[in-house]
Amino acid sequence: xxxxxxxxxxxxxxxxxxxxxxxxxxxxxxxxxxxxxxxxxxxxxxxxxxxxxxxxxxxxxxxxxxxxxxxxxxxxxxxxxxxxxxxxxxxxxxxxxxxxxxxxxxxxxxxxxxxxxxxxxxxxxxxxxxxxxxxxxxxxxxxxxxxxxxxxxxxxxxxxxxxxxxxxxxxxxxxxxxxxxxxxxxxxxxxxxxxxxxxxxxxxxxxxxxxxxxxxxxxxxxxxxxxxxxxxxxxxxxxxxxxxxxxxxxxxxxxxxxxxxxxxxxxxxxxxxxxxxxxxxxxxxxxxxxxxxxxxxxxxxxxxxxxxxxxxxxxxxxxxxxxxxxxxxxxxxxxxxxxxxxxxxxxxxxxxxxxxxxxxxxxxxxxxx
Ligand SMILES: Cc1cc2nc3c(=O)[nH]c(=O)nc-3n(C[C@H](O)[C@H](O)[C@H](O)COP(=O)(O)OP(=O)(O)OC[C@H]3O[C@@H](n4cnc5c(N)ncnc54)[C@H](O)[C@@H]3O)c2cc1C
Numbered sequence: 001x002x003x004x005x006x007x008x009x010x011x012x013x014x015x016x017x018x019x020x021x022x023x024x025x026x027x028x029x030x031x032x033x034x035x036x037x038x039x040x041x042x043x044x045x046x047x048x049x050x051x052x053x054x055x056x057x058x059x060x061x062x063x064x065x066x067x068x069x070x071x072x073x074x075x076x077x078x079x080x081x082x083x084x085x086x087x088x089x090x091x092x093x094x095x096x097x098x099x100x101x102x103x104x105x106x107x108x109x110x111x112x113x114x115x116x117x118x119x120x121x122x123x124x125x126x127x128x129x130x131x132x133x134x135x136x137x138x139x140x141x142x143x144x145x146x147x148x149x150x151x152x153x154x155x156x157x158x159x160x161x162x163x164x165x166x167x168x169x170x171x172x173x174x175x176x177x178x179x180x181x182x183x184x185x186x187x188x189x190x191x192x193x194x195x196x197x198x199x200x201x202x203x204x205x206x207x208x209x210x211x212x213x214x215x216x217x218x219x220x221x222x223x224x225x226x227x228x229x230x231x232x233x234x235x236x237x238x239x240x241x242x243x244x245x246x247x248x249x250x251x252x253x254x255x256x257x258x259x260x261x262x263x264x265x266x267x268x269x270x271x272x273x274x275x276x277x278x279x280x281x282x283x284x285x286x287x288x289x290x291x292x293x294x295x296x297x298x299x300x301x302x303x304x305x306x307x308x309x310x311x312x313x314x315x316x317x318x319x320x321x322x323x324x325x326x327x328x329x330x331x332x333x334x335x336x337x338x339x340x341x342x343x344x345x346x347x348x349x350x351x352x353x354x355x356x357x358x359x360x361x362x363x364x365x366x367x368x369x
Contacts, residue, residue, distance in 0.1 A: 002109045006032040006082075008319050009099055009113035011089045011261060014042020015305045016297025016312035017119035018070040023316030024117075025080040027325040032111060033074075033081060034101055036088040041067025042121055043141070044305060046148040049169055056338055057306035064148075066305070084109075092116060092265045094290060115292050115319040118262055119312060122255035122276075122298040127161070130216040132249075136223030140170045140252035153179050155248030159226050160184040161214055165193035167252030171201055174250075182246045185212040185228060187235050214249065215241050223247055255302045265293045268361050274354035275301030281361040284336065285318035286311055289361060294319050301354055310339045 008024045010017045013035035021031045039045055047063025058066045074081045087103040099116060101109040124139035126132065138146075138154055140162070146152045158179055160171045163186035171181045184201065189210055191198045198208060211231055218225040226244045229237040256277035263269060267280040267288040279301050280288040287294050294315040297308035314335045321327045343351055 002107075004032065004109060004111045006030050006111060006113050007115065007323055008032070008316075009034065009089075009111050009116045010316075011099075011116065011118050012042065012120035012297070012299070013037070013040035013083060013085075014119060014121050014297060014308065015044055015066065015070065016121075016299070016308035016315075017042070017117070018067075018074055019309040019312030020117045020119055020294070020296055020316035020319070021081050021312075022070070022074050023313045023331075024320040024325075025074065025316075027317065027320035027327045029080065029115075029320045029323055029325055031081045032113070033083040034087045034089050034099075034111075035083060035085050036120075038086055040071050040083060040085070044070075046141075046144040047305075048148050048173065051305065054306060054338065054342060057309055057342075059306070063305070070309075089120070089261060092261050092293075094265050094292070097292060113292075114323055115294070116265070117294040117296060117312075117315050117319055118265070118299050119296045119308075119315075120258045120261065120299050122257050122302055124251070125254045125256055126251060127214075127253050129214050131219065131223075132217060134217050134219050134223050135221070136219065136247055137217060137249045138251070140166045140250050141255075143248075143250050144170055144173065147173060147177050153177050154250070155223075155246075156180060157182050157246045158248040158250050159214070159228075159244050159246040160250045160252060162186065162252035162254070163188075163191045163193060163198065163208055163210075164252060164254070165197060166255075167250075168193040168197035168201060170250065170252060171206060172197065172204075175201075175204055175206070179248075181206045182244050183212075183228075184208045185214060186210050187213045187231050213237075217249055218243075223249055255298065257299050257301060259299070262288065262293070262295060262299070265290050267293055267295075270358050272301065272354045272357050274350035275358075277302075279354075279358055281358045284314075284359075285332065286315035287318055287322075291322075301351065301358075303351055306342055307339065307351075310335050310342070314339075 007029035044063040044067035091100045215227040296311040296315040
C-alpha cells in the first residue's frame with residue numbers, strides 16, 4: 001500500500017478545508033487535501049444563489065464562484081498544497097498518527113500526517129414516515145446536486161418538507177428549473193429561514209404551510225403522492241389528513257455534523273443540540289482535545305459557509321504554528337474578530353451558546369500532553 005508523509009492532512013475540500021489549506025500552506029507547511037467528491041468546493045459548488053454576510057467572506061458572490069476563488073488561492077504562488085479527489089478518508093488511528101484513504105474503489109493509501117484538520121462537513125437528516133424509502137424521496141442536498149451540478153431535475157412536482165433556509169432556497173431553485181413546488185411544509189409555527197427567501201416563494205404562489213408535516217408517502221414503485229397533516233405543539237398530528245399530489249418528496253429537515261473521524265481520533269465530544277449533534281471540545285484556535293487534531297466548518301457545528309471559511313483559516317494557521325512555522329499572530333486577531341462580528345446578531349444566539357458549551361473541558365492540559 002502506498003504511503004505518504006505530509007505536515008497537514010485536511011479532510012474535506014469544502015470552504016472550511018480549502019481555507020485551512022490556504023493558511024497552513026502560506027505559513028510553510030506541506031498540505032494534502034483529501035476530498036471524497038470529484039471536485040473541490042464542498043457544498044459551494046452547487047450553490048447558485050448569492051451569499052449573504054460579510055464582504056470578507058465573499059457576500060454577494062454565488063457559491064460556485066466562491067469555490068473557484070478558494071481553489072485559485074490554494075494553488076497560487078508557492079503553493080505547498082496537493083489535492084486528492086475522489087478520495088475518502090476512511091479512518092484515523094491516533095496511536096500510529098495514521099490516516100487511511102481510499103481513492104475510487106480500489107486504490108488505498110496510508111497517510112502519516114503530523115497534524116490533521118477535520119473539515120468534512122455534515123450529513124443530511126432524514127425523518128421517519130411510512131414509505132420514506134420509495135424512489136422519489138430525496139434529501140435537499142441531493143436535489144441541489146442533481147440540478148445544479150448535473151443539470152437533472154428530480155421530478156415534475158415536489159413536496160418540500162422544511163422551511164429553513166435550505167428548504168426555501170432549494171424550493172426556489174426548483175421553480176427556476178421549471179419544477180412545480182406543491183407546497184412547503186414546516187412543523188414549527190414560523191418559517192426558520194430568512195424572510196426574504198420565504199417572501200420570494202409566496203410571491204410565486206407556493207403555499208408555506210406552518211405547523212404541518214408529512215404523514216406518509218404513497219406509491220407502489222415510486223412516489224405518487226403524500227398524506228400531510230397539521231401538527232400540534234409536540235408535532236403530534238391534529239385534524240384530518242390531506243392528500244397532496246406529487247412525484248418527489250424533498251426533505252430539508254436539517255444537517256448533523258459528521259463526527260466519525262473525530263470519535264476515532266479520541267477527541268472529547270459532546271452532544272450540543274444548538275450545534276445540531278455531537279461536536280468536539282475545541283480551543284479558540286479550533287484545536288481539539290487531541291493535540292494533533294483540529295476541526296473546522298460544519299463538522300464543528302452546523303453554521304454557514306462564511307463561518308466555515310474563517311474557522312478553517314484559524315485552524316490552518318494554528319496547525320502550521322504548532323509545527324513551528326512562522327505565522328503572523330495578528331492574523332488570529334483579524335479572523336477571531338470577523339467570527340465575533342459574524343455571530344454578533346440575535347439570530348446567532350444559539351451558535352454562541354453552543355460554542356460556549358464546548359469551549360472548555362476538564363483536564364485539557366493533561367490530555368494535550
Ligand atoms: C441549500 C444550501 C444553501 C446554503 N446557503 C448558504 C449561504 O447563503 N451562505 C452561507 O454562508 N452558507 C450557506 N449554506 C451553508 C454552507 O454551504 C455550509 O455551511 C458550508 O458548506 C460548510 O462548509 P464545510 O467546508 O464545513 O463543509 P462542506 O461544504 O460540506 O464540505 C465538506 C467536504 O468534505 C467532503 N468529505 C466528507 N467526508 C469526507 C471524508 N471522509 N473524506 C474526504 N472528504 C470528505 C465532502 O465531500 C465535502 O466536499 C448553505 C447550505 C445549503 C445546503
